[in-house]
Amino acid sequence: MEISGSRILLAGATGVIGGKLAEALSENGARLFLAGRDPGALASIGERLQSETVVLDYSEPESVAGAVEAAVAGLGGLDAVVVATGAVAFGEARDLDPEVLTRLIEANATGPMHLISESLKRLEPGGSIVAITAVVAEFPTAGMAAYSASKASLAAFLSALRREVRRQFTVLEVSPGHMETGFAGRALAGEPPAMPEPEDVDDLVGVIVQSMIDGRREIRYDIRSRELQVK
Numbered sequence: 001m002e003i004s005g006s007r008i009l010l011a012g013a014t015g016v017i018g019g020k021l022a023e024a025l026s027e028n029g030a031r032l033f034l035a036g037r038d039p040g041a042l043a044s045i046g047e048r049l050q051s052e053t054v055v056l057d058y059s060e061p062e063s064v065a066g067a068v069e070a071a072v073a074g075l076g077g078l079d080a081v082v083v084a085t086g087a088v089a090f091g092e093a094r095d096l097d098p099e100v101l102t103r104l105i106e107a108n109a110t111g112p113m114h115l116i117s118e119s120l121k122r123l124e125p126g127g128s129i130v131a132i133t134a135v136v137a138e139f140p141t142a143g144m145a146a147y148s149a150s151k152a153s154l155a156a157f158l159s160a161l162r163r164e165v166r167r168q169f170t171v172l173e174v175s176p177g178h179m180e181t182g183f184a185g186r187a188l189a190g191e192p193p194a195m196p197e198p199e200d201v202d203d204l205v206g207v208i209v210q211s212m213i214d215g216r217r218e219i220r221y222d223i224r225s226r227e228l229q230v231k
C-alpha cells in the first residue's frame with residue numbers, strides 16, 4: 001500500500017509499540033486516527049502527532065464500532081486498520097483467575113476480532129488489516145498458557161480472514177518476540193518468568209512499515225536465528 005496520504009485507524013496508540021508505529025507512519029505521510037484506552041495518554045500522542053483521537057476500550061463494545069465510525073468520519077474513509085492493543089498475564093494454568101482470563105481473552109482475542117470485523121465494513125477496496133499477535137502463538141510457553149492461547153486465537157482468526165478477503169484486502173500478522181516495552185510489568189496478573197534477551201522495538205516498527213508498503217502477510221520472530229522473517 002502507499003502509506004503517504006493513506007487513512008489509518010491505529011488502535012493501541014497509547015502503548016509503546018503502537019506509539020512508535022504511529023510516529024513512523026506519520027513520518028511516512030499517513031493520515032492517522034489514533035485510538036487508545038487511557039484518555040490522558042491518548043490526548044498527549046494526538047497533540048504530538050497532530051492527529052485526531054478516540055477512546056477505545058474493548059470492555060465497552062460500543063466504543064469499538066464508535067472508533068471505526070469516528071475514524072471514517074474524521075479521515076473521510078479508511079485504508080488500513082492497525083491493531084497494536086494487548087495485555088499479558090502470567091502464572092500456571094491451575095492458578096488462573098476466571099476474571100483475569102476473561103479480560104485477557106478480551107484484550108488479545110475477542111476485542112481485536114470485533115475491531116477488525118467492524119473495520120472490514122468500512123475499509124476501502126485494496127485496504128490493509130495489520131494486527132500484532134506474539135511468538136507464543138506459535139510456541140506456547142509454560143507460565144503463559146492463557147496468554148499463548150489468546151494470541152493463537154487471534155492468529156487463527158487472521159489466517160481464516162486472509163482466505164475470506166484475499167481478493168479485497170491484505171492481512172498482515174505481526175508475531176514478534178520479547179521486547180523491553182514494560183509490557184510484562186503491566187501484566188493483569190502474576191510475575192513474568194525469566195525472559196530472553198529483548199529484541200529492538202524500532203527494528204520491528206521499521207519492518208512493519210516496510211511490510212505494509214510491500215503488501216506482506218506475515219512478520220514472524222524466528223526463535224532459532226533470532227531474526228524477524230517476513231513473508
Ligand SMILES: NC(=O)c1ccc[n+]([C@@H]2O[C@H](COP(=O)([O-])OP(=O)(O)OC[C@H]3O[C@@H](n4cnc5c(N)ncnc54)[C@H](OP(=O)(O)O)[C@@H]3O)[C@@H](O)[C@H]2O)c1
Pocket residue numbers: 011012013014015016017018036037038039041056057058059084085086087106107111132133134135175176177178179180181182183184186
Ligand atoms: N512487548 C513485548 O515484548 C511484546 C512481544 C510480543 C507481542 N507483543 C504484543 O504487542 C502489542 C503491544 O504491546 P506493547 O509492548 O506496546 O504493550 P503496551 O505498551 O502495554 O501497549 C498495550 C496497548 O493495548 C491497549 N489495551 C490493553 N488492553 C486493552 C483493552 N482491553 N481495550 C483497549 N485497549 C487495550 C493499551 O491501552 P492503554 O495503555 O491506553 O490502557 C495500550 O495502548 C500487544 O498485543 C502485545 O501482546 C508485545
